[in-house]
Amino acid sequence: MLDIPSENFGIYTYIHLLDTCIQSKSLVEGKKIHEHILKNKTHITKTILLDKLTCMYLACGEIDLARSVFDQIPRRNVILWNSMIRGYAWKGPLDQAIGVYYEMLDLGIKPNKFTFPFVLKACSGLKALEIGREIHSYVKRSGLESDVYVCTALVDFYAKCGCLVEAKNLFDQMPQRDVVAWNAMIAGSSLHGFYEDTVQLVFNMQSSGTSPNTSTLVAVLPTIGQAKALSQGKNIHGYSVRKMVFEDVMVATALLDMYGKCGSLDYARRIFDTTSLKNEVTWSAMIGAYVLYDHMREGVETFDQMILDGTVSITPATLGTVLRACSKLADMSKGRQIHGYSIKRGSIVDIMMGNSLLAMYSKGGILDDAFRLFDEMDTKDTVSYSAMISGCVQNGNAKDALDTFRGMQASGINADTATMVGILPACAHLNALQHGRCNHAYLTVRGFASNTSICNALIDMYSKCGRIDFAREVFNRMPKRDIVSWNAIIAGYGIHGRGGEALLLFHNLLNDDPKPDYVTFICLLSACSHSGLIAEGKHWFHVMPQDFNIVPRMEHYICMVDLLGRGGLLDEAYNFILKMPFEPDVRVWGAMLSACRIHENIKMGEEVSKNVQRLGPEGTGNFVLLSNIYSAGGRWDDAANVRIVQKEQGFKKSPGCSWVEITGTVHAFVGGDRSHPLSMKIYEKLDELSVEMKKLGYQADIGFVLQDVEVEEKERSLLYHSEKLAVAFGILSLCPSKPIVVTKNLRICGDCHSAIKLISKITKRAISVRDASRFHHFSDGTCNCEDFW
Incomplete structure (x- = not known):
């Protein structure tokens, strides 16, 4: 654009130049024109120029500059008011759009049918239900409720605010509906997870003679994916192919995402590979589908392809998804690469990215790096603290978990159910009953105490803190129990040596809704072992496959060896191992070695130890058991030789440690x-x-x-x-x-x-x-x- 040479520039020239700026969104040139108008004081008060300047700034996205010019206009028509409301509705702040609407009413300017869609858009964004209803009343008084444009905006507003009944009533009363009206109803239903209603609306739309467009498909496919309704999704896919809209990148991405969430990864990959134009959402949907269904390696490989492609930007959400895959794969090297990549591109300041890194490092056992990152994060939320707490607990750092939880409380961040499910095992590990009871009180105050997962964690915590009576009280008061609840209380009675009560609970379970699973029998057999209930343990082990269709696993055989061995039936336990239907692992032989230690059977202990050494000891425990057997028999040289082998193989004996709260x-x-x-x-x-x-x-x-x-x-x-x-x-x-x-x-x-x-x-x-x-x-x-x- 040429510089303006003369102060006597005509008003229509200004208008022409501003129109050009509006069409090209040329902010720099528009500001030059504004400056020239200010210098030419002859035209500065002309309403038509101020109108154009306002529209120019709105077109360029400069809402504040537009408002400053708008406020100078002495006489503003409804079109300009609508433009200002629309600007705020699209760019924000949304409350300003509503404010301008009420200012317009106060000045006696009557809204027209184009005013309401803009202000209702702001209301839906703010979930300002009462204001929206007040605007609806004004629409009725103005006689515009039957206008398709206004009525569609009202349907969209009520649907987005979750008032689907009101939206449906308005929708049904519309004298005519266009594709935008149908899409508003479909999008609202989909947004709130009403799968069947959403799909039915699409069928009704087609029956009415209105053809779904790309917006319709993009709205309905996420709901189908969430509901995992694969057959319906394939119908929509077929429709998109017939209408030749499946090549649209938004439709292709929605189809890919739908197939991914339904677990049809082959279909998802086929769409991904045939989509010529992929955006960041397309790549993320494919990576997310792999990670969702535990195809972690493929997810990481697709991310590498995304990096090599180099045509799309990578969001923190995508990086977070890949980090979850790295965490599951225990691929800390790849995770560190992504960490470095995020630092280079500045994503590390994003809290979601930071939380994903925290979860990866803590789950991978690299707590030093996790705590270093945690301390560097400017902003932390509940997820940040939960990641650190669960990581500490999983890696045996219960004291650090409690310290982190105290820091969370001191920071004023409220714990959620995930945090509490993470911290209660730390209390259990440290036998910190007082901390556990305080946390129970906190859960009650916050209204979490009836949550099934929370109750299960409380049962486990109280059992391990020595208060099986408190654990039983929690169990008895639970509004809903799952099999984890039953397993936790049976295991609790087992570790307290109250096998009789554990058996009674098991019989109660048989009359309840959840059916026993393989973990239930591990808990039951262990309880029998700790209480010397040998006959009962044998009985339930033998009927487990017959009556419950549960094939015994290695853990069940370990329990049986422990049961027989503790009871002094060493020969029977040894023969039981030899008759196992699969190769016994080192844990089975370790249980046998422990029984040899209890009953000081050195000869059998030596024989069992050979099998332990053949398989490779998992830790120091089996070395210590054999050394103890020799020491108890006064065979000090043999005990010393075991400790030498232990040291040569890199195993260190854990020192005995006891703690009390x-x-x-x-x-x-x-x-x-x-x-x-x-x-x-x-x-x-x-x-x-x-x-x-x-x-x-x-x-x-x-x-x-x-x-x-x-x-x-x-x-x-x-x-x-x-x-x-x-x-x-x-x-x-x-x-x-x-x-x-x-x-x-x-x-x-x-x-x-x-x-x-x-x-x-x-x-x-x-x-x-x-x-x-x-x-x-x-x-x-x-x-x-x-x-x-």
């Missing part, structure tokens, strides 16, 4: 630990208890000391085992009426078991110890396991 704080101890501030008093209390125990006939069982040292040193070593330290600290810290609940990461040793029985009698305290296998409840010199564990 006192007034909301978890205190941890290891054997011989003197790092606690009250260590001196703890050791004094143990020495005092040792004297009292010996009066009752206690003799240290030095067979549980696995080093070849003097007897006196062995006795001192036993006295300061981690569980005894935790119990002594509990006695010092808790009032006599409160039970002491200790958690140990390994199996409680036989000497500690004998000693704590006597301590419960001496102190008249209720003491519970949860070891790696089960709960031991000590009271008045006895344990509920009856020395069978």
Whole structure:
């Protein structure tokens, strides 16, 4: 455009130039014209020029500049008011569109049929239902309710606000309907997930003689995909082919997405490959379909093709989807590449992208990187904290999970059900009953306590924190139970050594709606094992395939070996393994080795150990068991050789650790630990208890000391085992009426078991110890396991 040379430029020249700017959306040139008009004071007050300037700024998307000119116009006609309302309705802020509408009414300007669609669009965007209804009343008074243009806008407004009955009533009363009216009704029904109604509307539309267009297809296909109604989707696909609209990129993408959500990945890929023009949504739909149906490798490969294509921009949502695939594949290398890519393109500031990275790193066990990223994020939401909490719990960092949860509470971010389902296992792991009860109270206040998943997590938490009575109370109050609920409560009774109650619950389950699954029988057989119910365990193992059509898995055989082995039936357990229908794995032989340790059968233990070594031990446990067997038999050289092999193969023995919660704080101890501030008093209390125990006939069982040292040193070593330290600290810290609940990461040793029985009698305290296998409840010199564990 040429510069304007003269101050005496004619008004119609200005109008012509502004029209050109409007058509080409030339903001820079339009501003030059505006400046020239301002200099030429002769024309500055001309309404026609101000009208054109307003329209020019609106056409260029400069809503604020348009408003500043608009406000200077002394006499504004309805067309200009409509233009201003439309500008705000499309560009925002939406509330300004409604404000301009009411300002127009206040000035006595009567709206026309073109005013209402714009202002109703703003109302639907804001979900301003009452204002929309007020506008509807004005439409009725104006006699415009039958106008197809206005009525379509009202249908669209009510549908988007979820008032489908009102939308349908208006729609049915329309004297004539065009494709836009049908699409408004279809889109609203689809938006709110009414699949059957949406599909029926499309059929009715065709029956009425109105042909669906691309907007119709794009509106209806997502609902079909969500409903996984593949046959209906194929009908729509056939229609799009007949009408030659399937090559439209929006229709092709919607079809691809529909097939992907229905699990027809071959169809989806065929459409993807034949779509010549692919946009970012097309690529994302294909990647998302692969990830949704666990084809992670194909999802990552498609993303790589998208990068190589280089013709489309990549959104944080797409990157987040690929990161989920990397997390599932444990492909941290690829995940780190995507992280680097996101930093280069600035996507890391996006919270959704950040959350996806947090989930990938935490699930992959790379918690240092997860926490580093978490600390760097300027904005965090519930998903951010939930990703960190669940990652910590999954990787055994329960204390870090609790600390993160406290940080979330301090930040003022409210936890949702996903967060709480993540944090409750941390309370269970640490035996942090007080934290668990506080979280239960929070769930009740927030209205989450009746959620089935939450109740299941509470049952598990209370069971593992030693309060099976609280767990049963939650179970009894549940409005709806699923099989996970039954499994959790049966498992809870099992670890507390209450196999009889577990069996009774199982019988109740048989009369309930959910049918037992393979996990139910694992819980049931384990409960029988912990309670010495050998006959019952054998019975249910044998009827499981016959009466319930559940083929025993490796986990069921492990339970049976454990059941027979704990009961002293070592030969039967060994023969049971040999008759298994598939090759027993190292866990089966590990259960057998544990039984050999309990019953001090060195010969069989050596034989079993050969099978363990042949398969390759999964961890330190089997080395420790064999070493313990030799140590208990006084074969110190053999025990030492086992530990040498263990070290050569890179396995480290986990130190015994016990912890106890006192007034909301978890205190941890290891054997011989003197790092606690009250260590001196703890050791004094143990020495005092040792004297009292010996009066009752206690003799240290030095067979549980696995080093070849003097007897006196062995006795001192036993006295300061981690569980005894935790119990002594509990006695010092808790009032006599409160039970002491200790958690140990390994199996409680036989000497500690004998000693704590006597301590419960001496102190008249209720003491519970949860070891790696089960709960031991000590009271008045006895344990509920009856020395069978």
